Amino acid sequence: MSARDNILQRLRAAPQGTAPLAPDVRGFHAAVSAARPASNRATRMEVFCDKMAFWHAEVVKVTRDNWSQKLRELCAAKGVRSLLYGEQTEYTAALLAAGIGGLKPYDRPVDDWKQELFENTDASFTSTRGGIAETGTLIIWPDANEPRLMSLVPPIHFALLDADKLYETLFDAMIEQGWSGGLPTNALLVSGPSKTADIQVTLAYGAHGPKELIVLLLVNEEELA
Amino acid sequence: MNAQNNSQINAQANTQALRFVPASEFKERAAVAVADAHLRKSFRGAMDFLIAKRAAQFPDPVALESQRGLAEHIRKYSLARLPDLLEQLERNLTANGVQVHWAENPEQANAIIINIARRHSTKLMVKGKSMVSEEIELNHAMADAGMEALESDMGEYIVQLDGEKPSHIIMPAIHKTKLEIARLFAAKVPGAGYTESVDELIGIGRAVLREKFMTAEIGLSGVNFAVAETGTLCLVENEGNGRMCTTVPGVHIAITGIEKVVEKLEHVPPLFALLTRSATGQAITTYLNMISGPRKPGEKDGPREMHLVLVDNGRTQAYSDEQLRSTLQCIRCGACMNHCPVYTRIGGHAYGTTYPGPIGEIISPHMLGLAATHVLPTASSLCGACGEVCPVKIPIPDLLIRLRGEAQHDARPGHAPMLGQGAAKSALVDAIWSGWAALYTRPALYRAFGWLATRFRALTPPMQSGWTVSRTPLKPAKRTLHEQMAARERR
Numbered sequence: 001m002s003a004r005d006n007i008l009q010r011l012r013a014a015p016q017g018t019a020p021l022a023p024d025v026r027g028f029h030a031a032v033s034a035a036r037p038a039s040n041r042a043t044r045m046e047v048f049c050d051k052m053a054f055w056h057a058e059v060v061k062v063t064r065d066n067w068s069q070k071l072r073e074l075c076a077a078k079g080v081r082s083l084l085y086g087e088q089t090e091y092t093a094a095l096l097a098a099g100i101g102g103l104k105p106y107d108r109p110v111d112d113w114k115q116e117l118f119e120n121t122d123a124s125f126t127s128t129r130g131g132i133a134e135t136g137t138l139i140i141w142p143d144a145n146e147p148r149l150m151s152l153v154p155p156i157h158f159a160l161l162d163a164d165k166l167y168e169t170l171f172d173a174m175i176e177q178g179w180s181g182g183l184p185t186n187a188l189l190v191s192g193p194s195k196t197a198d199i200q201v202t203l204a205y206g207a208h209g210p211k212e213l214i215v216l217l218l219v220n221e222e223e224l225a
Numbered sequence: 226m227n228a229q230n231n232s233q234i235n236a237q238a239n240t241q242a243l244r245f246v247p248a249s250e251f252k253e254r255a256a257v258a259v260a261d262a263h264l265r266k267s268f269r270g271a272m273d274f275l276i277a278k279r280a281a282q283f284p285d286p287v288a289l290e291s292q293r294g295l296a297e298h299i300r301k302y303s304l305a306r307l308p309d310l311l312e313q314l315e316r317n318l319t320a321n322g323v324q325v326h327w328a329e330n331p332e333q334a335n336a337i338i339i340n341i342a343r344r345h346s347t348k349l350m351v352k353g354k355s356m357v358s359e360e361i362e363l364n365h366a367m368a369d370a371g372m373e374a375l376e377s378d379m380g381e382y383i384v385q386l387d388g389e390k391p392s393h394i395i396m397p398a399i400h401k402t403k404l405e406i407a408r409l410f411a412a413k414v415p416g417a418g419y420t421e422s423v424d425e426l427i428g429i430g431r432a433v434l435r436e437k438f439m440t441a442e443i444g445l446s447g448v449n450f451a452v453a454e455t456g457t458l459c460l461v462e463n464e465g466n467g468r469m470c471t472t473v474p475g476v477h478i479a480i481t482g483i484e485k486v487v488e489k490l491e492h493v494p495p496l497f498a499l500l501t502r503s504a505t506g507q508a509i510t511t512y513l514n515m516i517s518g519p520r521k522p523g524e525k526d527g528p529r530e531m532h533l534v535l536v537d538n539g540r541t542q543a544y545s546d547e548q549l550r551s552t553l554q555c556i557r558c559g560a561c562m563n564h565c566p567v568y569t570r571i572g573g574h575a576y577g578t579t580y581p582g583p584i585g586e587i588i589s590p591h592m593l594g595l596a597a598t599h600v601l602p603t604a605s606s607l608c609g610a611c612g613e614v615c616p617v618k619i620p621i622p623d624l625l626i627r628l629r630g631e632a633q634h635d636a637r638p639g640h641a642p643m644l645g646q647g648a649a650k651s652a653l654v655d656a657i658w659s660g661w662a663a664l665y666t667r668p669a670l671y672r673a674f675g676w677l678a679t680r681f682r683a684l685t686p687p688m689q690s691g692w693t694v695s696r697t698p699l700k701p702a703k704r705t706l707h708e709q710m711a712a713r714e715r716r
Contacts, residue, residue, distance in 0.1 A: 003537075004327035007483065010541035011308040017547055019305045023298045025491050028291075055511070110526040114439055114473075135509040147525040148472045152465055171494045180490040183455055185321075185521055186472070189513035194465035196427060197505070198380035198396060200403040201274050204427040207379060208434060209465025209511075 029171045044133040044166045045219070051136025055192025056205055057213040061224050062160075067216050068098035071125065071158060074214060075100055084117075084124040084154055086146035091127055091160060106147055117149065123156035130165035130173055131215075132189070138215065139165075139173060140188040148186045157210040159190075162218045248577040248589060248598045255604070258571040264400060268572050271399045275563045278506025279614070296499050297618040300554035303487045307544065310453040310486045311535065317456025321518035323531045331361035334536050338363060338445070338478055339370045341532060345476055347372050347442040351434075353460070353467035354378040355447030356394055356557060357480045357536055360579045360592065363445070374445070377434050377466040379427060386413050392573030394580060395504050395559040400572055434466065444470030444528065448481035449500065449556070451533075452490050458533065459493055460514040461500060463507075468514050477519070477528035483535050484544075484553035496556055499616035503558040539591035542643060548627060552587050554617040559584075561611035561621060567604050576601065583611035587624045590631075595645030599632035675705040 001009070039047075049059045062070045068091075075083055082102040085095055096103065102122075110117060129141040138159050142148040151157050167173035170189070174180075179187070194209030205211055258264055283289040303310060315325045328334035334357075342350060350367060352358060352374055364385070367374040376385040380397035384390060387409050391397030398406070403421060410429055411419040417429045438444075446467055450459040458479050460467045471477045487493065501507045520527035543552045562568040562582025573581035578589040578598065586601040602625045605611075611621040632649035636642035664671050678701045685700050692699065704712070 002327070003329045003333055006329055007327055007535075007537045007541060008308050008311065010537075011311075011483075011544055014541075014545045014550070015547055016305065020298060020302045022488075023295060023302055023492065025295070025299070025489075025495060028295050028495070032288075051508075106525060108525065110473075111475075118435055118439055137509055144521075144523045144525065147527070148468075149526045152468050152472065169494070170497070171491065174491060174494065180455055183457055183490075183515060183517045185516070185518045185524065185527055187515040187517070188468075189509070189515075190511065191509045192511050194463065194511055196379045196464045198378070198383065198398055198464075199406055199423045199426055200401075201271055201396070201399075202403070202423040204423050206431065207427060207464035207466070208377070208431060208438075208469055 025171070026175070029169070033168070039133070039168045041163065041166070042223075044168060045163055045217070045223070047133040048131055048136055048166055049217070051133070052192070052215055053136075055136050055213075056195070057136070057192045057215055059215045059217050061219050062216045063219065063221055063224065067160065067218060068094045068100075071095070071216060072098045072100045074158065075123065078123070078156060078212075080123040080156060082120065082122050083158075084121050084150055086126065086150065088145050089127055091125075095125065106145075106150060110147070110149060117153050121154045123158060124150040124154040125158045125160070126150050128159050128161045128165075130167060130177065131161045132167055132170050132173055134169045135191055137170070137189050137191045139177075140190055141184050142186055142188070143184060148188075151188065151190060152209045155206065155210055156212045156214065157193075158214045158216060160216045160218060163220075163223070164218075248593065248601055249596075251575060251577060251600045251604065254575040254577065255571045258575045264572050265570060267400055267402060268569050271393075271396065272563050272569045275396075275506065279503055279560060279563070280506075282502035282506050282508065292495065292499060293616055293618050295495050296556075296616055297554065299487060299492045299496060300556070300617045301551075303492070304484065304544070304550060304553055306488065307483070307486065310488055311483060313453040313488075314451055314456060314486050317453065318518075318533055319456075321456045322521075323456065323518055323533055326532060326534045327537075328361075328534055329537045331536075331538060334361045334480065334534055334538075335363060335366035337532075337534055338480070339366060339372075341476065341478060342367070342370070342372055342443055345442050349437065349441040350374045350443040350445055351377050351437050351441040351466075351470050351474065352381070353444070353446035353470040354381055354397075354462070355445065355480055356579060357447055357482055357538075358445060359391065360538060361480075361536065363480075375434075375437055375441075377437065377470060378462075379430050379464060379466075382430055382434065383409065386410075390574065390579075392581070393559060393562065394557055394584075400574065434469075438466075438469040438473045441470075441474045443476045443478060444472075444474040445478045445480065446471050448479050448485050448533075450493050450496060451481060451486045452488075452493065453486055454489050455517060457490065457515050457517045459497070460516070461497065461510050461512070462514065463511040465512060468512060471514060471516055472527055475528055476530045476532070477516075478532045478534065479516075480534040480536060482553075483537055483540055484555075496617075500556050500558050503560040503614065503616045539588075539593075539644070543588070543591045545641065549591075549624065551619050552591070552624060554619050555584055555588070556617055557584075558616055560614045560616065564610040564614045566606060566608060566610070571604075576604070583621045583625075584619075587619075587621060587628065590628055590643065590645070593644075594648070595628070595632045595643055596648040597645065599628075599645065599649040602626075602628040602632070672705075672707075675707065679703060679705050679708075 128138045130139040193213045194207045195205045196207040326337045364374040376382045383398040392400040407421045448458045449461045519531040543549045568582040590598045682701045
């Protein structure tokens with residue numbers, strides 16, 4: 001008998017009382033939501049910005065027309081010499097047209113340029129699949145164009161989030177976007193720059209991942225104020 | 226600093242790797258720890274901090290109760306369907322390109338991992354935080370096989386550098402002060418100057434470990450939740466080292482206990498929300514890393530090969546009993562230890578087991594047997610704090626009492642004996658209880674004993690075993706209660 005067979009056999013041999021019914025997570029969530037003041041786009045944006053600030057991330061409101069220029073200004077202000085970006089995303093054309101210096105496409109397998117990625121790439125720019133207001137969280141969905149390490153290795157991470165895709169809770173995002181129907185090889189939730197409190201419970205940022213997270217929140221012109 | 230120096234210091238750290246010390250010497254170590262004012266201050270301060278942070282996350286006790294109820298329900302439901310869910314998880318992971326392995330004990334688990342490592346001519350394995358890897362003492366097995374296993378969680382890196390084991394499952398280096406870590410880094414990290422700045426110390430660790438992430442052949446991680454319906458492994462962390470370990474090296478090995486599986490992705494958010502709030506008082510961690518497979522054709526990063534090792538190591542014993550099964554509901558938040566008056570006073574190392582504190586007291590007997598661990602369930606005043614804060618409502622005090630009984634007695638009729646069943650049985654204690662039973666079931670004998678005990682009370686021994694270690698001796702009253710009541714009636 002294999003280890004697998006032995007383990008499964010022991011589990012199957014265990015006494016089973018009445019099996020519990022499936023937990024009604026949706027019902028629970030609906031009841032919790034109903035008991036809260038209804039959220040709308042404005043409240044979600046406000047809560048998201050507050051929580052992101054709490055996590056030590058910067059949120060910069062931008063529009064479809066000016067986001068790439070804002071990004072150029074931010075890169076200049078932070079002294080970014082090289083900005084990693086993904087090819088063939090809906091934002092690539094605008095990014096390339098913005099006149100940002102040191103643009104570097106993630107255009108080949110990491111194995112070919114690992115050292116350069118780790119040691120000579122100041123910042124990255126990625127899109128997001130959405131955000132979560134309640135916890136101040138980005139949903140990142142890496143793929144062939146925007147690989148996993150973009151949001152991890154460069155010390156500064158710029159992430160573009162469309163305010164239309166801001167959900168109240170993780171559960172809402174998961175259900176409304178139908179995650180269980182097709183997850184990528186590596187889906188991510190990101191709430192702020194990397195951090196640790198492992199030395200005498202003192203919080204320090206930039207543990208192993210980015211030291212700075214800057215969210216470019218894509219809003220309408222009238223929401224800029 | 227250069228890579229050669231780094232590998233020297235890490236090799237040094239590995240030769241110092243300690244095996245867990247016997248749990249049976251718990252009392253001796255606890256006595257030493259209680260007398261260590263410095264250690265007690267470290268733990269008291271850190272536990273008070275974590276208790277306050279958790280409390281701030283749960284302002285509404287009614288809401289917390291309903292969240293705990295849901296989380297308990299999800300865990301009980303998952304456990305009730307455990308064998309089916311494990312098979313479903315295996316099917317879906319396999320379809321996603323992940324190789325699934327099963328291990329009944331630490332030896333099998335280590336052999337599986339070492340085989341994979343050898344196949345890839347591994348020199349260095351970088352590790353994200355995994356308590357199951359501590360449980361199987363993987364670092365030691367890797368060192369014995371001539372390969373280096375380097376911890377990359379900052380706290381784990383610190384304790385490994387000092388040749389120690391974690392003293393807390395969430396905050397491994399909680400027993401160390403900033404100054405101790407400053408001295409440790411200056412002494413053991415080549416090129417690192419002495420600094421007491423936490424930011425600079427973290428910067429030193431970051432620089433050393435980034436070099437390692439780039440060169441390691443294998444990354445190892447634990448698992449917080451394994452989702453059967455999608456074949457997804459969820460990892461919860463703040464630092465990003467877990468993501469490094471699961472993304473940068475060519476091979477990713479995840480290791481987990483068989484109990485971590487849930488059926489649906491939608492079962493994760495309620496558990497995740499309680500896990501981070503209970504553990505460190507955070508509404509969410511920096512990262513939730515949901516991995517459903519290795520690099521696909523066309524993708525530019527991620528491991529090319531991915532494995533999951535499912536470990537039993539005594540969990541099926543806990544599972545085989547309907548009461549003890551609730552032990553497996555645990556999501557490893559550590560709240561029970563943060564709130565335990567015993568843990569806070571003696572720290573994590575005194576237990577001598579991978580899992581310290583209340584959860585360690587109820588899980589270790591299944592992993593190591595009662596012969597080695599029967600003293601652990603007695604390391605509790607049964608104050609109940611652990612059960613009250615447990616986010617999945619494990620009745621820890623009830624399980625402690627149950628395990629004390631199993632250590633003292635033969636298995637109940639119809640129950641298979643636990644590993645080490647009856648290990649704490651004592652002929653003297655049995656004789657005392659038989660005598661007690663005889664006295665209390667025979668009225669004449671009882672009255673005679675009462676008369677003798679009161680009349681000859683001066684002969685009561687002044688040293689009464691454990692009782693008089695820190696208490697005044699017990700002495701019978703001048704007259705028995707029956708006599709005193711009779712005298713009162715007469716008045």
